[in-house]
Amino acid sequence: xxxxxxxxxxxxxxxxxxxxxxxxxxxxxxxxxxxxxxxxxxxxxxxxxxxxxxxxxxxxxxxxxxxxxxxxxxxxxxxxxxxxxxxxxxxxxxxxxxxxxxxxxxxxxxxxxxxxxxxxxxxxxxxxxxxxxxxxxxxxxxxxxxxxxxxxxxxxxxxxxxxxxxxxxxxxxxxxxxxxxxxxxxxxxxxxxxxxxxxxxxxxxxxxxxxxxxxxxxxxxxxxxxxxxxxxxxxxxxxxxxxxxxxxxxxxxxxxxxxxxxxxxxxxxxxxxxxxxxxxxxxxxxxxxxxxxxxxxxxxxxxxxxxxxxxxxxxxxxxxxxxxxxxxxxxxxxxxxxxxxxxxxxxxxxxxxxxxxxxxxxxxxxxxxxxxxxxxxxxxxx
Amino acid sequence: xxxxxxxxxxxxxxxxxxxxxxxxxxxxxxxxxxxxxxxxxxxxxxxxxxxxxxxxxxxxxxxxxxxxxxxxxxxxxxxxxxxxxxxxxxxxxxxxxxxxxxxxxxxxxxxxxxxxxxxxxxxxxxxxxxxxxxxxxxxxxxxxxxxxxxxxxxxxxxxxxxxxxxxxxxxxxxxxxxxxxxxxxxxxxxxxxxxxxxxxxxxxxxxxxxxxxxxxxxxxxxxxxxxxxxxxxxxxxxxxxxxxxxxxxxxxxxxxxxxxxxxxxxxxxxxxxxxxxxxxxxxxxxxxxxxxxxxxxxxxxxxxxxxxxxxxxxxxxxxxxxxxx
Numbered sequence: 001x002x003x004x005x006x007x008x009x010x011x012x013x014x015x016x017x018x019x020x021x022x023x024x025x026x027x028x029x030x031x032x033x034x035x036x037x038x039x040x041x042x043x044x045x046x047x048x049x050x051x052x053x054x055x056x057x058x059x060x061x062x063x064x065x066x067x068x069x070x071x072x073x074x075x076x077x078x079x080x081x082x083x084x085x086x087x088x089x090x091x092x093x094x095x096x097x098x099x100x101x102x103x104x105x106x107x108x109x110x111x112x113x114x115x116x117x118x119x120x121x122x123x124x125x126x127x128x129x130x131x132x133x134x135x136x137x138x139x140x141x142x143x144x145x146x147x148x149x150x151x152x153x154x155x156x157x158x159x160x161x162x163x164x165x166x167x168x169x170x171x172x173x174x175x176x177x178x179x180x181x182x183x184x185x186x187x188x189x190x191x192x193x194x195x196x197x198x199x200x201x202x203x204x205x206x207x208x209x210x211x212x213x214x215x216x217x218x219x220x221x222x223x224x225x226x227x228x229x230x231x232x233x234x235x236x237x238x239x240x241x242x243x244x245x246x247x248x249x250x251x252x253x254x255x256x257x258x259x260x261x262x263x264x265x266x267x268x269x270x271x272x273x274x275x276x277x278x279x280x281x282x283x284x285x286x287x288x289x290x291x292x293x294x295x296x297x298x299x300x301x302x303x304x305x306x307x308x309x310x311x312x313x314x315x316x317x318x319x320x321x322x323x324x325x326x327x328x329x330x331x332x333x334x335x336x337x338x339x340x341x342x343x344x345x346x347x348x349x350x351x352x353x354x355x356x357x358x359x360x361x362x363x364x365x366x367x368x369x370x371x372x373x374x375x376x377x378x379x380x381x382x
Numbered sequence: 383x384x385x386x387x388x389x390x391x392x393x394x395x396x397x398x399x400x401x402x403x404x405x406x407x408x409x410x411x412x413x414x415x416x417x418x419x420x421x422x423x424x425x426x427x428x429x430x431x432x433x434x435x436x437x438x439x440x441x442x443x444x445x446x447x448x449x450x451x452x453x454x455x456x457x458x459x460x461x462x463x464x465x466x467x468x469x470x471x472x473x474x475x476x477x478x479x480x481x482x483x484x485x486x487x488x489x490x491x492x493x494x495x496x497x498x499x500x501x502x503x504x505x506x507x508x509x510x511x512x513x514x515x516x517x518x519x520x521x522x523x524x525x526x527x528x529x530x531x532x533x534x535x536x537x538x539x540x541x542x543x544x545x546x547x548x549x550x551x552x553x554x555x556x557x558x559x560x561x562x563x564x565x566x567x568x569x570x571x572x573x574x575x576x577x578x579x580x581x582x583x584x585x586x587x588x589x590x591x592x593x594x595x596x597x598x599x600x601x602x603x604x605x606x607x608x609x610x611x612x613x614x615x616x617x618x619x620x621x622x623x624x625x626x627x628x629x630x631x632x633x634x635x636x637x638x639x640x641x642x643x644x645x646x647x648x649x650x651x652x653x654x655x656x657x658x659x660x661x662x663x664x665x666x667x668x669x670x671x672x673x674x675x676x677x678x679x680x681x682x683x684x685x686x687x688x689x690x691x692x693x694x695x696x697x698x699x700x701x702x703x704x705x706x707x
Contacts, residue, residue: 094605106602107600120609168606
């Protein structure tokens with residue numbers, strides 16, 4: 001990681017980077033077969049105490065199954081689930097120190113908000129005064145004070161979501177699982193709730209594992225995220241690491257937008273490789289994430305927001321290309337330029353709309369130069 | 383300056399188009415009126431009218447004519463009408479222990495049958511939803527098959543099984559479990575057995591349909607919150623299936639309280655139930671007014687729990703055992 005190495009040494013290491021920290025939740029070689037279908041393929045990873053960990057993937061990638069295995073609602077075909085040092089693989093759901101917020105919220109429709117939250121607390125044998133106190137605190141935390149006697153059927157979607165969260169949090173679990181917790185909310189409410197969720201998590205310090213298909217959501221709220229595809233974990237890392245340094249073509253294309261060009265390694269240096277990219281009609285310096293031998297065919301990936309546009313030809317020979325502006329999509333805060341290269345391939349570039357459209361100095365069918373910094377492009381071998 | 387928008391922007395056009403689209407024309411008023419009218423006419427013709435006739439007979443007096451009751455109104459001359467109203471029939475229902483015994487017997491029989499049906503019916507319905515859908519369809523078909531075979535035939539089958547020289551007795555004799563055949567038939571027990579056997583599907587289907595629609599994640603949530611399977615059953619499954627239980631109970635209770643065929647065939651000569659009393663009064667004693675009074679009271683007994691439970695179902699607030707999300 002060019003430029004990044006020194007930074008990591010400077011700051012305090014994150015809990016998952018510290019070799020001395022013990023994993024709180026450990027998943028070891030978990031596989032799951034449903035009949036003949038292999039839903040999970042030997043998944044292993046660790047989550048540390050106080051993390052807000054996201055499992056991100058398209059529907060059918062196995063992320064919900066993994067969550068259900070953690071909750072004890074499904075049993076893995078093989079592998080182990082260890083929570084706080086205890087192997088809970090064969091524990092039934094009602095014994096585990098784990099609680100789940102269901103996608104449908106699964107509130108009990110015949111009970112009030114109070115009864116819903118008290119349901120789980122009564123199982124612990126708490127006395128009524130203690131239950132009352134806990135419910136009062138937890139409802140204050142999710143900003144639903146005074147809703148005790150409301151029927152769950154009278155609540156709005158956002159309120160239901162909070163009651164579901166409160167019901168699970170009230171048990172003070174070691175691990176809280178959230179299955180697409182915000183999917184049923186509309187966009188505005190979703191964004192607002194994202195931050196509330198993070199706030200609540202930070203305040204009470206319970207470890208969260210969250211399943212989502214919404215990459216923005218995962219990027220916004222998680223400490224780390226795991227990108228899943230076809231029953232496997234493709235990459236685990238902090239959102240900015242996964243975004244900036246994807247390990248594979250799949251992750252690069254799944255997270256955000258990216259320009260992908262095929263090329264061949266023609267030179268290898270200590271921190272950089274030089275890639276010949278026919279589409280770009282130039283040799284490009286690029287950061288690399290592993291050892292790439294000479295002559296390997298690789299993919300060069302450049303995020304559109306890292307691409308700069310100019311009508312002036314850059315003075316240096318590498319890392320730029322020329323093309324014709326084919327489309328301009330004005331999205332309010334940013335504009336997307338679709339630039340056709342010599343070979344016919346389209347390269348996209350985002351620019352912030354600092355100027356109004358009419359003041360732009362390049363327009364449709366203009367010839368422009370696209371350039372980017374070497375550390376902003378990534379070489380992908382798989 | 384001309385900006386060509388990429389294709390995904392044209393979606394907005396579609397949205398505005400669909401917003402501008404004219405709402406579908408309302409159905410014709412005539413159609414609505416007919417729709418509303420038809421069930422009302424049906425009920426008036428085939429429920430209210432007969433009911434009024436029965437009620438009219440029940441407040442008349444018994445005479446030995448054809449028909450065997452006195453008309454309520456008899457015109458004397460141009461200016462005067464004689465009206466004969468009698469509540470004697472209703473008073474007799476209370477005074478005569480023959481009727482009150484029949485009422486108590488029938489209510490007890492119907493209640494016990496309902497409770498037994500509820501226990502077995504819930505068990506069967508609950509078992510059904512845990513079976514894979516292929517086998518489940520076959521089982522559901524078999525349950526409804528018992529509906530399609532003749533009611534009389536099924537009762538006769540029980541007679542064959544349980545009679546003095548029936549299959550059960552001969553088997554018990556053959557294996558020397560008993561020395562003399564047992565008289566099974568001819569008591570309230572066999573009547574109850576017949577009712578449970580015949581009306582069980584009435585209980586199974588409403589409960590099954592509620593359980594099938596029930597949100598599985600509610601049960602999973604209960605387990606997740608630390609509730610053991612038995613607790614989950616009593617605190618989640620059972621309360622959520624209340625609407626199905628109510629309608630099943632009403633169906634079984636109301637059909638079995640006035641039941642005539644089962645007590646007649648499986649009961650003894652002294653088995654006194656409302657259905658039999660009705661039959662005896664109507665056809666043996668030709669006392670139409672008394673029989674009508676019994677019929678009216680039976681109807682109220684059936685309607686009353688219906689009203690109470692309907693309110694209960696309404697109060698439990700559209701639970702329906704499903705979440706709309």
